[in-house]
Each structure stands twice: as structure tokens, then as C-alpha cells.
Amino acid sequence: MPENTRTTPVCQHSLLTAVAPQHAVVDSGSSALRHGRSARCCPERAERLTRLVHRDGPSTGTCPSRDEHAPFPQPMNPGDAMPSYEAVIFDFGGVLTTNxxxxxxxxxxxxxxxxxxxxxxxxxxxxxxxxxxxxxxxxxxxxxxxxxxxxxxxxxxxxxxxxxxTPLKPEAPMVEAARAIRAAGLRTAVLSNSMGMSPFNLYEPWKLEDEHDVVVLSEQVRMRKPDPEIYQLTLRQLGCRGPECIFVDDIEANLRPAQDLGITTIHAQQPDQTLLRLGELLGLPIAVL
Structure with a gap:
């Protein structure tokens, strides 16, 4: 939930921006160039995703389970070839949901x-x-x-x-895109600052554990974005290194710690622009998403 300021002009704050350090964040649009690579998934995945989304609707794929206690993936050496993306990490409120x-x-x-x-x-x-x-x-x-x-x-x-x-609803295009990305063979995760689980559990109807490979809710792990450790935990559970991942969040302050780990970030402000950027990074035809 509240983390830092957004572009929504509500007393210069918003519901998702309540309690985090005030600092600037590099525009996520430059992340791929900043990491010195062409931001693409492999052609086979792109072709599979195209087929999935152009049929009656994306199906939910399954991915190998990961040991949440596995060692943290080793950082890449400067001479290593840059990998294709292996996972997309989504914020929940304001990304997979309406505003x-x-x-x-x-x-x-x-x-x-x-x-x-x-x-x-x-x-x-x-x-x-x-x-x-x-x-x-x-x-x-x-x-x-x-x-x-x-x-x-x-x-x-x-x-x-x-x-x-009560009025919060799924952001349908984002939810469908996440399903299609996972069905194409990439892993997906949800990393969310939770709002308490009882007596009201916002997440329960969404069945996030069925839709994603990893779900990290702040209350359950006793840390919150933008604490760097929560991003490291998410990478560990995914079994991925930072440069193998994309992170989508609507709060700028939550992007900087991800960028520090080599994760490519997208500042989600409008769903259509977020989907456009995902398409660019994954090397997919824009019409697919």
C-alpha cells in the first residue's frame, strides 16, 4: 500500500504513497539500455505467446516449483552474456487492480x-x-x-x-497479459504491500497462488516495499537473478531498489502504456498485449 508520491495530484500524495523516503527514480523506460542489452524474450516464447493470446483467450500455464529456501542466485559477472527475461514481477494494487x-x-x-x-x-x-x-x-x-x-x-x-x-476490481487487460506471459513459459510473481489479512482478506478471491508462480505479501514476510530485502526474497523464490526479471509497480519509490538489483522496471501509470512497454521489453508484437 502506501509507499511514496505518484503522479496523481491528491494533496501531492496518493493512497499508495503514504510512507516511504522521498527520492527521484530513474525513468523505467531507460532500464534496458541502462543494463546494456536488447530487452527481449526468446523468439520461441514470443511466437508461443502470440498464438496463445490470439486464440479464444490465454490459458494458465504451469512452471517448475521453486524452493523458497534455495540459495540466492549468484550475481552475473561483467563478461557474462546477458540473459533473456525469465520472469515478470507484478505489484498488485493499482497494477493488477483498478486505481x-x-x-x-x-x-x-x-x-x-x-x-x-x-x-x-x-x-x-x-x-x-x-x-x-x-x-x-x-x-x-x-x-x-x-x-x-x-x-x-x-x-x-x-x-x-x-x-x-469494495469498488476495487481486476484490471482485466493486465490480468490477462500476466496469464499469457506465464503460459508462454515465463514465470510470474506478485509482490504486494498488503493491507492486513483479517477480518478482510483482499487477496482471497483472486487465487493468486494459482495464477502466479510466486506470491510475496508484505505482512507474511514482515517487510515491505521499498525494503531491499523483500525484492531479494522475491528473486530467491523465483530462482532468478535481477537482470532476468521485469518489475511492474505504480509507485516510483518502489522501483529504485529493484533497479539496484539489476531488475528492469516499468512505472505503471496507465494500463495501455504498461502493456505497450511490456511488449517492447519482451520483444512481442504490440497487438499481442
């Missing part, structure tokens, strides 16, 4: 608050920002968060997280 800020504004209106009141409470108010960081790391329960945020807003805190996220 969380829009969801927050809708909640405020339903509750009789000013449009940006809820966003302000969790992204600008220092107490609210700290509460979200604690929730993401599993340091406090969702019920405790509900009560504290409700007090800041002066509203009923009963099942607040569920009420706030």
Missing part, C-alpha cells in the same frame, strides 16, 4: 466525507502514514488499523478496510 485512489475517493463520498479526506488521512497525516507502514509489515492488526483510522476521520471503524476497498 486505488479512485476507490478511496468513492469511499469518502459514500461516507459523507470530502473526496480526498480518506486519502489525506492515510497518506498525509503523519499518524495515518505510520499506521499504514505498521499494517503493511504486520506490526498491527487490520482491526487496530480500522479503529485508529476511523478515529482520525471521525467515522465508524467497523470493517473499515472492507468498506473502503
Amino acid at each position: 486505488l485512489d479512485d476507490c478511496a475517493r468513492a469511499f469518502a463520498r459514500r461516507t459523507g466525507l470530502p473526496d480526498d479526506a480518506y486519502l489525506h488521512a492515510v497518506t498525509v497525516n503523519p499518524v495515518g502514514r505510520q499506521l499504514f507502514a505498521q499494517l503493511e509489515r504486520g506490526d498491527i492488526t487490520q482491526e487496530a488499523w480500522n479503529a485508529e483510522i476511523a478515529q482520525l476521520l471521525g467515522i465508524d471503524g467497523t470493517d473499515l478496510m472492507r468498506r473502503a476497498l
